[in-house]
Amino acid sequence: KNEVEQSPQNLTAQEGEFITINCSYSVGISALHWLQQHPGGGIVSLFMLSSGKKKHGRLIATINIQEKHSSLHITASHPRDSAVYICAVGTSGSRLTFGEGTQLTVNP
Amino acid sequence: GAGVSQTPSNKVTEKGKYVELRCDPISGHTALYWYRQSLGQGPEFLIYFQGTGAADDSGLPNDRFFAVRPEGSVSTLKIQRTERGDSAVYLCASSFSGGYNEQFFGPGTRLTVL
Numbered sequence: 001k002n003e004v005e006q007s008p009q010n011l012t013a014q015e016g017e018f019i020t021i022n023c024s025y026s027v028g029i030s031a032l033h034w035l036q037q038h039p040g041g042g043i044v045s046l047f048m049l050s051s052g053k054k055k056h057g058r059l060i061a062t063i064n065i066q067e068k069h070s071s072l073h074i075t076a077s078h079p080r081d082s083a084v085y086i087c088a089v090g091t092s093g094s095r096l097t098f099g100e101g102t103q104l105t106v107n108p
Numbered sequence: 109g110a111g112v113s114q115t116p117s118n119k120v121t122e123k124g125k126y127v128e129l130r131c132d133p134i135s136g137h138t139a140l141y142w143y144r145q146s147l148g149q150g151p152e153f154l155i156y157f158q159g160t161g162a163a164d165d166s167g168l169p170n171d172r173f174f175a176v177r178p179e180g181s182v183s184t185l186k187i188q189r190t191e192r193g194d195s196a197v198y199l200c201a202s203s204f205s206g207g208y209n210e211q212f213f214g215p216g217t218r219l220t221v222l
Contacts, residue, residue, distance in 0.1 A: 004150075033211075043151075043199065043213035086150055094139060094203070095164055096211065098150035 003027050006087050006099035013106050019074040021102045023087030026068065030090040034061050034072050037084040037101065046072070046085075077106045110134065112214035114200050120220045121190055129185040129217045133202030140183050141211060142175055143199040151199055157183060158205075190221045 004025045013019055023032070034046040047054050047061040049070075054061050058077075063070040074081055087099040113132045121127050133140050138159050143151035153167040157177045165175070172190075177183040187194055197218050201211040 035213075040215070042215050043201075045210050045212065048210050088150075094141070094156050094158075094209075095153040095167070096141070096143075096151075097153065098143075100148075100150045 002099070003091075003097050004087055004089055004099040006085075006102050008102060009100065010103045011105070013077050013104070015078060015106055015108050017077050017106075019077050019081075019104065019106075021072045021085050021087075021104070023070045023072070023099055024068060025070075025087075025089050025097075027089065027091050027097070032063055032070050033088040033090070033096065034070075035086040035088060037086060039083075043086070074104075079106045079108050082106050112200055112202050112212050114198075114214040114217050116217060117215065118218045118220075120222065122222050123190060123192060125190050125221075127187050127190055127219065129187075129198050129219070131183045131185070131200030131202075131214060133181065133183070133200070134212055135181075136204070137202035137212075138180065138205050139203045139209070139211075140177060141201040141203075142183070142185050143201065145197045145199055145216070147196075154185070154198075187219075190219075192221050195219055195221045 007022045031050045033048050037043045058075045060073040084101040086101045088096040115130045140157040142154040145151040155175050156164040159180045172188045175185045197216040199216045200214040203209040203211045
C-alpha cells in the first residue's frame, strides 16, 4: 500500500463543473502539498497546508489531520484546469512523498 | 525573477554510459532536492541537500547514483553505467531553508537510456 493514495486516478468533467480530488495518507506528516503538473513536466505548487482550509481563486484545499485525508476542490472548472494534480506529504526531514497523481481533463 | 533551472532539458544516452544532470536553484535557497518521475507515476525522492551537504540520500536507488553540491548552490546528479530502467524525468526543487517550506520545482531533465 502506498503511503499516499489519490482518487480518482483519472477524472473527466465538463466546463463549469465542481471537481473534487481526494488524497489519503498513512504516515505522520509535517505538511501536505497540492501540486499541478502540466504536459511537459513543469510542476507548480498550489497549496501547502498542515491544518484547516486554504483558498486561492477557484481552488480550495482542505485537510483533516485526524482522518489523514485532504481534498482539492476546483469550482467552475475550465479547460485550462486540465492537468495532473499531485498530492505530496512532507514526512521525515524535508523529503516529500508523492501520490501517483490525478489526471484531470475538463472539456469545453 | 529566475526560477529553478535544469540542464539539459533532454538527454539521450546509451546503456552503460555516464551522465550528469545539472540543477541551478533559486538564489538564496539553501535546500535542494532531486526527485525522479517515471512515466505515469508520481515523483520519487532521491536526495536532499542542506547547503553543501547531503542531509538525506536514502532515496538514491543504488551506488550508480551520486549527487554533489560543492558550493551550496548548483547541484549535479551523476549516474554511472546507465541502465534502461534509469529512463525518467529527473526533477530538481529548491526551498528557502528546507523543513516546512514551499518547494519550487524546475522543468526537469528527461533522460532516455537506449
